[in-house]
Amino acid sequence: MSHRDRFTTLTGLTRLNRLGGLVPARGTTAARTPFVLLVVVLLGTGMVTLLILNASLNQGSFELSELRRETQELTDEQQRLQAEVDAYSAPGALAERAEELGLVPAGPPAFLGEDGALLGDASPTPAPEPPAPPEPGDDDAPGDGEDGGSGESEPQELPTEVVPQGGVADPRAEPSETPPPDPGVGAGTPEAPAGTRDPEVEPVLPPAEGAQTP
Amino acid sequence: MSSPRPPRPRGGRAERDQAGALRLASHRPRLRLIGVGLTLVMLAFTVRLVQVQAVGAASYTEKAAVNRYVTVPLTAERGDITDRSGTALATTVDAYDITADPLLFSEEESGVPDAPQQAAALLAPILGREEAELAALLDDPENRYVVLARAQTPQTWRQIRDLRGTLAEQASKGTGDQVLSGVFATETAKRVYPNRDLAAAVLGFVNSEGEGAGGLEAQLDEELSGEDGTITYAQSGGRRVPTAGEREQPPVPGSDMELTLDRDIQWAAQDAISEQVEKSDADGGYVVVQDTTTGEILALANAPGYDPNDVASADPDALGNPALQDAFEPGSTSKLITMAAVLEEEAADTDTHVTVPNRLPRADRNFADHEEHETLYLTLAGVLAHSSNIGTILAAEQLGESQPEANEALHSYLDAFGFGRPTGLGFPGETAGILAPSGDWNASQQYTIPFGQGLSINAVQAASVYSTVANGGERIDPTLVRGWRGPDGQFEAATEPERTRVVSEETAAELGEMLETVVASEDGTGAAARIPGYRVAGKTGTSNRVDPETGAYSGYTSSFAGFAPADEPRVTVYCAVQNPTEGAYTGSEVCGPVFNEVMAFALGALQVPPTGTEFGGLPVSFDPDE
Structure with a gap:
């Protein structure tokens, strides 16, 4: 109760004086402008940032959907081309084509x-x-x-x-780079010409090369 | 309101004091009433607030999310099926179902009196359907949904979209009418078989839901289909909100299954059997090509086949895999098992003399060979080379002291070679064949079973017998799946097939020589199977065929089974043609050339060189006077 007693003893004048001490002594107009500016700038940059963020987000979204569409199109194209390749490389189609070429x-x-x-x-x-008399360019594809x-x-x-x-290819053939296993008599003729190669080397030729041999 | 309640008498006194003046009702009760009313309202609000925000919060959030968040299923991509070298035999591509809302084609909606007809004329060439059909579908305003074409390529849908765009442009300029605004597309997946009918019977097909409905597609559906996922995202006005959180449960794609089939050998087998079935005007035919050293099936061809890309127009009866689903009487090709039993039980030797009369009375009938002959003096090898039924019966009788004992011994070998049991492939609809227990064999069956009548098998079982002999007497369960590549890209090999010894290596070698005699000997029935440069072992079969409709014998099953190279076997080829009606019907004439063609191709494709050895064949006959 002592506080209350103290306050109640204050006179009106002392109370005013005390309140007057709380008021800044000098005018406040000088300090207000930078503060307002600061707030405006803060608010402005915030809004602009938000705007830019939103815009870039939207931009990204557009780009994303554009890229998605592009991916889809490319996938479609890839699948179409794959189907075309598959159609050409199917064994039935190959056999037919080979027959057309006279194989x-x-x-x-x-x-x-x-x-x-x-x-x-x-x-x-x-x-x-021979099948029906072949007419050059009869019903062949132009290519x-x-x-x-x-x-x-x-x-x-x-x-x-x-x-x-x-x-000609031997199934057990190893790649031609592999040195032949100790070939015995043939080992001393590393310079053997291609036509008369070491017998050990012969079967290791890949099919394409092997075709040159007799 | 919290002020202490004034004493009642005061109020009474006041009324009395102001009697005569304007009497106003006391404000206190009214204030009190309003206070109570406000309290009630506040209470109601509070209760409601608590209810909305605390008690029912979850359900309201959920209700709100129903419209804000959408959950879309993400379909898992079905795995491919590839051959042993990784070439796709079945794969999945994107496709669109082209649909339409016929209401939008009505005159009120489109503003054009003949919109369905115009649209049909535009769409018919793109979709490849009859114009009248499309017009009929679209000219039905009561209906809100029709499917114009299923599983069209993305290119087709793009073409329609472009066309729609062009029409919209023209409509805005006033030079044309927009008649395609009611056309839509639904994205789906389409199963594609790039090699068309190649191995169709093995691969099977998928139904319109994208689930395997036949063949391996059905058998391996669980592995192939993977696991569907979902995506949940916020949407506004049908658009995805980019910043709102989204939850995605990605789908797990199916595994790619790698088969043991070799695409090229499969093609050669299918080509050869199709041609022969057509030439013989037969009901059907099968070719099985098996790697003798691993049990892997390199080709499983059926004729007639079908194109799994277009199951709808295929003959429903041809959608199975007859090579595994047909049970038929093998005929002479199963004499090999009788010979295996006789040799393994040491009841006879390859050069044991067998005197083969023209007729052999057994049970209630006289058994005969496929052609009339004088009494023949054959060795056991000669019996097989001539494919003598009588000689085989006589040999089988040596298996036991009494007929039931002999029957039981033979049955145990038939069982060990895999007859009467599933092949182990687990193929849907596969038959185990019919092999009665030896005690149930009737009087004639005990004499017909040794030469392959009175029991039924499927083509893979038959091929497996020859592979067993080729593999030195050790049977390897046939396999169709080598392994699979999961979503993580790791290849996982299938479990090793089971191996069981059926006959000793010596017996197997002797059987190999006997089979080689069939092909190499001048008297043999298998000359058609000779491949220049190679040693070929084989056996013909011409059996009476049970007509599946009548259940009686009618027509023939012609077959040929064999392996090469005979002294170092790598490949078994089995061919059977059901009911050849045109031209020859014997196994050697119908299936010999098929065997020959497929075997030569397989040896080339697998790069199996000839062994370079020569074999003239075992002696097939003996001189009775010696």
Whole structure:
């Protein structure tokens, strides 16, 4: 109760004086402008930042949907092209195309043995009786004019070249870079010409190269 | 309101004091009333506030979210099925179902009297459908949804969209009418089989829901289909709100299954059997190609086949996999099992002399061979080479002291070679064949079963017998799936197939020589299977065929089974043609060439060189006077 007693004893004048002490002595107008400016600037930058943020967000959203659309289109395109490739590489389509070019099924394969001996029967598959007389450029696609021309002019020749090719590779062959396992007598002739290579090396040739050998 | 209640008498006194003046009702009761009313209202608000904000908050949030948040399922991509080298045999691509709202084609909505007809004329060439059909679909304003075409390529949908855009432009300029505003598209996935009918019977197909409905697509559906996911995002006016939080449960794509099939060998097998079935005007045919050293099935071809890209127009009867689902009597190709039993039980040797009369009276009938002959003097190898039924019956009788014992011994070998049980592939609809227990064999069955009649098997079981002999007498369960590649890209190999020894290696080698004699000998029935440069072992089969409709014997099943190279086997090929009606019907004439073609191709594709050895065949006959 002592506080209350003290306040109640204050006279009106002393109370005014005390209140007057709380009021700043000097005028406040000088300090107000920078403060207002500061607030305005703060508010302004905040709003502008927000605006920019929103704008960039929207921009990003547009870009995103654009890129999504592009991805979708490219996926569609990729799938279309893949389907096209698949259609061309399907074995049935390949066989048909090969037949158009005058090729025949290779028949039983033949291989070159480790000692260079021929394994299997390498006699060429007989050419099938020629189909309807081939008219150059008859119903061939425009793109295969050159191929079709040579293929059709001598359809019987192609198979004889093709058959041995397919059959030279040895399944157990290792890549040709691999040095041959100790070949005994053949080891001393590293300079052996391509035509008469070390018998051990022969079967390791990849099919394409092997086709050059007799 | 919190002021202490004034004593009642005061009020009374006041009224009395002002009697005569304007008498106003006391304000206190009214204030009190208003106070109470306000309190009640405040109470109601508070209660409601608590109810909304605390008690029912979750349910209200949920109700609000229903419209704000949408959950969209994310379909898991179905795994591919590839052959052993990774070439896709079945894959999935994006597609669109083209739909329409016919109401939007009515005259009131479109402003054009013949909008359905105009739209149909525009869409028909793009969708490849009849114009009249489309017009009929669109000219039905009662209906709000029609499907114009299913599973169209994204390019087709783009074409329609572009066309719609052009029309809209023209409509705004007043030079044309917008008649396509009611066309929509729904994104779906489409299962594609790039090689068309290649291995269709094995792969099967998917239904319109995208679930496997046949073949491996059905068997491996769980692995292939993966797990669907969902995405939940905030939306406003149909647009996604980019800043609002979204939850995504990504879908787990299905695994890619790698089969044991070799695409090229499969094609060669399918090509050869289709051609032969057509040539023989047969009901059907199958070719099984199996790797003898691993049990892997390299090709499983059926004829006639179908294109799984267009199941709707395929013959429903041809949608199965007859090579596993048809049970048929194998005929002479199963004489090999009788020979295996006889050799393994040491009841006879390859050069044991067998005197084969023209007729053999057993049970209630006289058994004959496929052709009339004088009494033949054959070795056991000769019996197989000539494919003599009588000789086989005589050999089988040596398996036991009594007929029931012999039956039981033979049954145990038939069982060990895999007859009468599922192949282990687990293929949907696969038949186990029919092999009665030896005690149930009737009088004639005990003499027909040794030469392959009176029991039924499927084509893979038949091929497996020859692979077992080729693999030195050890049977390997056939397999179709090599493994799978999960979403993490790791390849996981399938479990190793079971291996069981059926006959000893010596017996297997002898059987191999006997089979080689069938092909190599001048007297053998298998000359058609000879492949220049290779040693081929094989056996023909021409069996009476049970007509599935009547249940009686009618027509033939022609077959050929064998492996090569005979002294170092790598590949087994089994061919069977059901009911050849045109031209020859014997196994060697119908299936011999197919075997030959497929075997030559498979040896080339697998790069199996000839072994370079020669074998003239075992002696097939003996001189009775010696």
